[in-house]
Structure formats: structure tokens, C-alpha cells
Amino acid sequence: MIALVNPVSSGVFLSAAFRERGEECLLVYDGHFAAAAEDGGPGRRVIHRDVHSTARLLRDLRVRHVVPGSEAGVDLAHRLAEHLDLPRNDDATASARCDKARMVKALDDAGIEVPRQALVTAREDLPGALDHVGLPVVAKPPGSSGSDGCRICRTEQEAAEHFRAIHHRSNLLGTVNEAVLVQEYLPGSQYLVATVSLDGQHCLYELSRSCVDERGGTPTRRYTISCHRLGPEEHRVLAYVYACLDALGIRRGAANTDVRLTQAGPRIIEVNARILGPTLDPDPYFKAFGSSQQHLLVESLLAPADFRRRLPVGYTPPNVMGKAFLRSFGSGVLRGIPGLEAVRRLPGFHSVTSLPEVGTTIKDHALTTGSTGIVYFVHEDEPVVRKSLAVLVSMEDAGALFDIAAV
Known part of the structure; x- marks a missing residue:
């Protein structure tokens, strides 16, 4: 048996890929993702409470691989594999991967060239961090995903405002931003x-x-x-x-x-x-x-x-693939997607997935979570794909894709 930890987002397709090979999966969810357990596809589910009890269950079921099913599963998957002495990545760098x-x-x-950075835990330390890194900076949570809480700050005032906006706030992974990472742009x-x-x-x-x-x-x-x-x-x-x-x-x-x-x-x-x-x-x-x-x-x-x-x-x-996360660039209630027919007729169009339902309230257009749809173009010629993507972007910028009623 394979254990998939927090198999949300693409983890659902990972579970399906295991099933296609006849492999049973145990779907492990921590408390933050307990509600997602209802939509995780076929497979036995368990809600994680603590490492010892979850590891005991995995051992009893003879689980031989523990795999993260999303960014939210990376740390827990490693800790469970370490507890069970199953194959895993290096223990010494586990925290650095999260x-x-x-x-x-x-x-x-390790001697690899990296951007300058500073980890800021208090507002009064921000000016010193900006002096060390140099403006402009990218300020973001040290642990999250989908561009959550990420902002380019060109002045100290912008950095201070963004620090206040995300410090001690919950992120997409369900953890609290105890610090803010300020990194060279x-x-x-x-x-x-x-x-x-x-x-x-x-x-x-x-x-x-x-x-x-x-x-x-x-x-x-x-x-x-x-x-x-x-x-x-x-x-x-x-x-x-x-x-x-x-x-x-x-x-x-x-x-x-x-x-x-x-x-x-x-x-x-x-x-x-x-x-x-x-x-x-x-x-x-x-x-x-x-x-x-x-x-x-x-x-x-x-x-x-x-x-x-x-x-x-x-x-x-x-072939060449173009993938676009559809953007509404506006918040409100979705009344329709009138531009979708034109997108489907573009050269190289393959498919569109994860479209929101009409009547859905769209709250954030900046996150890279696919919440407003993902379009795929596949073609043997790159110029064909690139041209279709350019048309799609121009439609989004003109507001010709989504029909949204402001609230």
C-alpha cells in the first residue's frame, strides 16, 4: 500500500495514477484538510492526529512508500517515512525543503549562488533587512504556495504595509506566518x-x-x-x-x-x-x-x-505545451464565461479544466491556484502555441473572458 499525505490539488490525479497500476492508496489528511477528505477520490482515508498513531496505522497496513500529495504534505510525509524508516529524501535537509x-x-x-535575503520576525527589524537586501524586494511567507502572500515592494513603506498584512496571518497551508521572508528581487x-x-x-x-x-x-x-x-x-x-x-x-x-x-x-x-x-x-x-x-x-x-x-x-x-491560469482581474459573482468559445477555437487548443461554476464568488485573481480555470494548448510548433497564448492574455486584459457582477 502507498500512503499519500494531503492529496489535494494534483494529488487527486496522483492517487488516480497509482490506482491505474492496481495499487491501493491510503489517503492521509491532517486536520486543516479534513474537509478535503470527502473529495479525494477512492481509497481508505485517515485523519492525522499525531505522528506516532498515524505511523502505527501505516505500519499495520504494511505501507511501503509515503508520498506527499501536495505542498502541504511534504513535511508530514517525510516525518512519517522517517518514523517508519521507509525510503525518503535526506533527513538533514528536511526542514530546508519546507x-x-x-x-x-x-x-x-552548499556554495550555490542565491539571492540575498532576510527573515523578519518583528516590524522594527524590517528597515535593517531592507538595507541588507536592497530595494526592490519580494516579501512573502517562508512557507506557503500558489503565490499566496507574495508581493514586490519597491519602497520601505510598501514593505512595511505588506509585512503588517501577512505577519501573524494564516496562509494557504493552514499555518501562521510567524515571520516574513524579504528576498532580493x-x-x-x-x-x-x-x-x-x-x-x-x-x-x-x-x-x-x-x-x-x-x-x-x-x-x-x-x-x-x-x-x-x-x-x-x-x-x-x-x-x-x-x-x-x-x-x-x-x-x-x-x-x-x-x-x-x-x-x-x-x-x-x-x-x-x-x-x-x-x-x-x-x-x-x-x-x-x-x-x-x-x-x-x-x-x-x-x-x-x-x-x-x-x-x-x-x-x-x-510537442510544445502552453498552460495558462485564467485570470478574471476583478472580484464579484460569476455570471458567465462568454469568451470561452473563442478560446476553444484557438489553434492548438487541447482542453480547459477547473472552471468555476456560474454563481461562484471570485475573490482573488492573483493566486496561482487554478481556481478560475486552466487552459492547455498543445501543438508541434511553438509559434502556434505562443500566438494562441497571446490572444488569450489580450482577452483577459480586455475583460472579454469572464462576465463578473461586482458585489
């Missing part, structure tokens, strides 16, 4: 690198460029477009990412890494030691890459010999 401030420090200690192209590792060998699954806008101080990922082939810049980014994975003790399992390629070279934004989220349907990934990260992870655990045969093949995706 905390962005510790992550950057661990990479710096990194200009340059942004890359997403998705991998699956086994015994310290990393298999590149996806390498994509991200289009990120700044709207009201919030960095907003508009879309990603996969690299069909790797050029010198991509090889440079990939070598840097592999060094980060090694330094963070990621020897097995899925990871996705955000990197900025600056004039001084690649610089880390964050490494997430789990499958890519939010709720990403595997079908367009199969069309673009020949597999999905969920299925590749399952293969590495259940059929490691098959997985190892992939390693010498390298990165040879058959």
Missing part, C-alpha cells in the same frame, strides 16, 4: 523545471518558460510554455537546478523548481519537493511530453527498472 528561508541558506551553505527570464528522481538520478520531465506579470505589486504567472529543445540557456538552468536538488537532499520523488536567469546567472526562487500543482490534468501532459509527472513518479516507485531506462534517453518531448 521553508523558503532555510532553503536559500542551505543552498548558500531578481530580474530576468523565469523558468519552471519539473523532475522525478530516483537514487539521486534526476529525470527532467518538463522545462518551461514562465510569463510573469506584476499587477498591483503581485507577481502573477500568466502562462508557461514548454521548451521543445534545450539551448545553452536551458542547459545552464538545468545544471543549476540539479545542483539545488542535490544540495537539498532530493534523491527521490517529484520536484518542481522556479528559477530566474539573471545577467549574473541562474538564481533560485524556490524548490518544491512534490508534484507540480495546482490541479493539473495529466491528459495534456501526455500529449505534450508522453507522460505526466504523476505517472512518472508512480513508475519510479512501482517499476524502477522501467524508470531507469528513461534516464539515458534525455529530454525529447513530442
